[in-house]
Amino acid sequence: xxxxxxxxxxxxxxxxxxxxxxxxxxxxxxxxxxxxxxxxxxxxxxxxxxxxxxxxxxxxxxxxxxxxxxxxxxxxxxxxxxxxxxxxxxxxxxxxxxxxxxxxxxxx
Numbered sequence: 001x002x003x004x005x006x007x008x009x010x011x012x013x014x015x016x017x018x019x020x021x022x023x024x025x026x027x028x029x030x031x032x033x034x035x036x037x038x039x040x041x042x043x044x045x046x047x048x049x050x051x052x053x054x055x056x057x058x059x060x061x062x063x064x065x066x067x068x069x070x071x072x073x074x075x076x077x078x079x080x081x082x083x084x085x086x087x088x089x090x091x092x093x094x095x096x097x098x099x100x101x102x103x104x105x106x107x108x
Contacts, residue, residue: 032076043077050087051101059096 049066050058060071060078067074078099081087088105089097 039077039080042074043080046074046077047081047086047101050081050099051103053101055100055104057090057093057098057100057104059093059098061094061096063099 046063046067049063053062058066060075063074063078064071078087081099082089085102087099087101090100090105091098
């Protein structure tokens with residue numbers, strides 16, 4: 001089978017997008033296993049919130065308030081959104097990266 005050089009397959013992301021950060025920590029792996037059923041819906045919710053902020057974007061500190069969760073509870077979803085090119089860190093506000101949805105990238 002010959003691969004298409006112009007349209008390479010998108011690499012499959014690991015089930016735990018932050019696995020390298022964990023360094024095999026059993027507690028982190030267990031937390032990921034327990035939260036896995038919610039990853040997709042949490043990611044969609046966070047993407048929707050960031051999109052709603054328009055070209056202003058949102059910081060992780062602002063997302064903590066909007067979601068009512070500590071950053072460590074959703075940082076993996078931010079990593080996944082960035083890896084899937086749905087959001088991008090553009091600039092900084094109050095010491096935090098500003099995450100802007102791809103629909104508003106050129107409008108910052």
